[in-house]
Amino acid sequence: MTDEWTINVADRIRRLPPYLFGTINRMKYEKRRAGVDVIDLGMGNPLDPTPETIVEKLCEAAHDPRSHRYSASAGIFNLRRDLARLYQRVYDVQLDPKQEVIATIGSKEGFSHLCLAMMGPGDTAIVGDPYFPIHVYSVALAGGNVINVPMGNDEAFLKRIQYVVEHLYPKPKLLILNYPHNPTAMTVDNIGFFEAVVDLARRERIYVVHDFAYWRTCFDGYKAPSFMQARGAKDVGVEFVTFSKPYNMAGWRVGFCVGNPEMVRALGTIKGYYDYGMFQAIQVASIIAMRECEEDIVAQNALYQQRRDVVVGGLRRLGWDVPSPRGTMFVWAKVSGAHLAGQGTIDFSLRLLEEAEVVVSPGRAFGEQGEGYVRIALVENEQRLKQAIRQIDRALNKGIVAPSASKLKK
Numbered sequence: 001m002t003d004e005w006t007i008n009v010a011d012r013i014r015r016l017p018p019y020l021f022g023t024i025n026r027m028k029y030e031k032r033r034a035g036v037d038v039i040d041l042g043m044g045n046p047l048d049p050t051p052e053t054i055v056e057k058l059c060e061a062a063h064d065p066r067s068h069r070y071s072a073s074a075g076i077f078n079l080r081r082d083l084a085r086l087y088q089r090v091y092d093v094q095l096d097p098k099q100e101v102i103a104t105i106g107s108k109e110g111f112s113h114l115c116l117a118m119m120g121p122g123d124t125a126i127v128g129d130p131y132f133p134i135h136v137y138s139v140a141l142a143g144g145n146v147i148n149v150p151m152g153n154d155e156a157f158l159k160r161i162q163y164v165v166e167h168l169y170p171k172p173k174l175l176i177l178n179y180p181h182n183p184t185a186m187t188v189d190n191i192g193f194f195e196a197v198v199d200l201a202r203r204e205r206i207y208v209v210h211d212f213a214y215w216r217t218c219f220d221g222y223k224a225p226s227f228m229q230a231r232g233a234k235d236v237g238v239e240f241v242t243f244s245k246p247y248n249m250a251g252w253r254v255g256f257c258v259g260n261p262e263m264v265r266a267l268g269t270i271k272g273y274y275d276y277g278m279f280q281a282i283q284v285a286s287i288i289a290m291r292e293c294e295e296d297i298v299a300q301n302a303l304y305q306q307r308r309d310v311v312v313g314g315l316r317r318l319g320w321d322v323p324s325p326r327g328t329m330f331v332w333a334k335v336s337g338a339h340l341a342g343q344g345t346i347d348f349s350l351r352l353l354e355e356a357e358v359v360v361s362p363g364r365a366f367g368e369q370g371e372g373y374v375r376i377a378l379v380e381n382e383q384r385l386k387q388a389i390r391q392i393d394r395a396l397n398k399g400i401v402a403p404s405a406s407k408l409k410k
């Protein structure tokens with residue numbers, strides 16, 4: 001290979017926005033290689049183990065030679081049927097497992113392939129800002145455009161969407177929603193909001209994709225509503241759920257898309273060309289997760305709630321403006337002006353890594369509206385989180401704020 005040789009990659013690669021976590025990740029690995037005990041609260045990658053019941057079922061199913069073949073790309077019927085039963089039990093929503101449920105290799109895979117099935121050059125998707133980066137990248141990879149509107153969970157947010165729909169030509173095709181929201185942890189109170197979304201979608205003929213990744217990760221007695229509970233939701237859109245968070249199965253890659261049968265079929269068609277489905281033993285173990293691991297979800301949420309209280313309490317003592325989230329595994333914190341000291345949050349996060357040896361995600365990596373904020377993932381245990389707060393305090397204030405065990409005021 002000569003020096004002049006350059007690979008002419010496809011345009012879709014060039015269209016991707018810059019990866020803003022790159023420098024932080026590089027620095028983190030360098031520090032770790034140098035033996036520094038970096039506390040990584042950057043990524044929502046659960047550190048807690050998958051419940052033992054699920055692991056045991058996986059081992060048993062892995063010994064069955066029938067698991068070793070190619071599986072069904074849409075997921076085996078029993079898996080889809082059990083997800084439909086779970087929707088019935090938890091949300092009182094009826095789903096036809098044959099036409100309205102499809103299994104995906106994690107929800108990220110399903111989401112991006114659905115974008116490929118729905119979007120092409122000239123098509124536009126509306127996405128709230130701040131956003132989960134995949135919601136923007138997947139549309140870009142499919143050749144479509146993204147219009148961002150400031151993120152919200154109320155009528156004003158729907159009005160901003162309505163404005164875009166009325167003023168953009170050609171009209172947007174897709175509305176991408178996500179509640180409880182990553183990164184802001186914004187939630188919706190009731191089905192009324194989703195019913196207004198359905199009305200808007202039907203009136204303007206746009207399709208809705210609801211990323212419901214934090215469907216079961218809620219605290220303080222809050223239960224996140226499913227978009228599918230809204231009257232007419234199945235006519236206009238689909239919802240994605242994942243096992244990554246409620247069952248700590250992030251590495252297993254188990255997700256689902258449910259709802260509008262035509263959109264589910266379109267996703268199935270794309271997937272049929274790309275994959276043969278999840279390893280069948282994982283599908284069998286996932287059925288057991290749904291049948292036997294409700295208590296594990298409750299226990300995991302209690303852990304997140306305690307960790308949330310540690311982080312929110314600690315950051316408030318630093319003088320930051322931090323709402324107490326009732327869903328997701330993140331705290332979305334507005335950095336105090338004094339600590340930001342005129343820096344953007346990307347530089348600020350690099351400073352925290354350098355001086356406090358703590359990784360947080362800079363808000364700017366989630367869109368323009370994220371500037372001024374950082375996202376903290378509640379993946380470490382309480383002791384490590386307290387340690388992280390102490391290190392942040394020491395780096396920013398030279399240890400002015402004493403750690404306190406005082407109960408968090410909500």
Ligand SMILES: Cc1ncc(COP(=O)(O)O)c(C=O)c1O
Pocket residue numbers: 044105106107108109132178181182211213241242243244250253254255
């Ligand atoms: C909002 C949101 N959607 C999707 C995903 C990806 O989930 P999965 O592991 O099922 O691909 C995540 C993971 O962090 C997420 O936060």
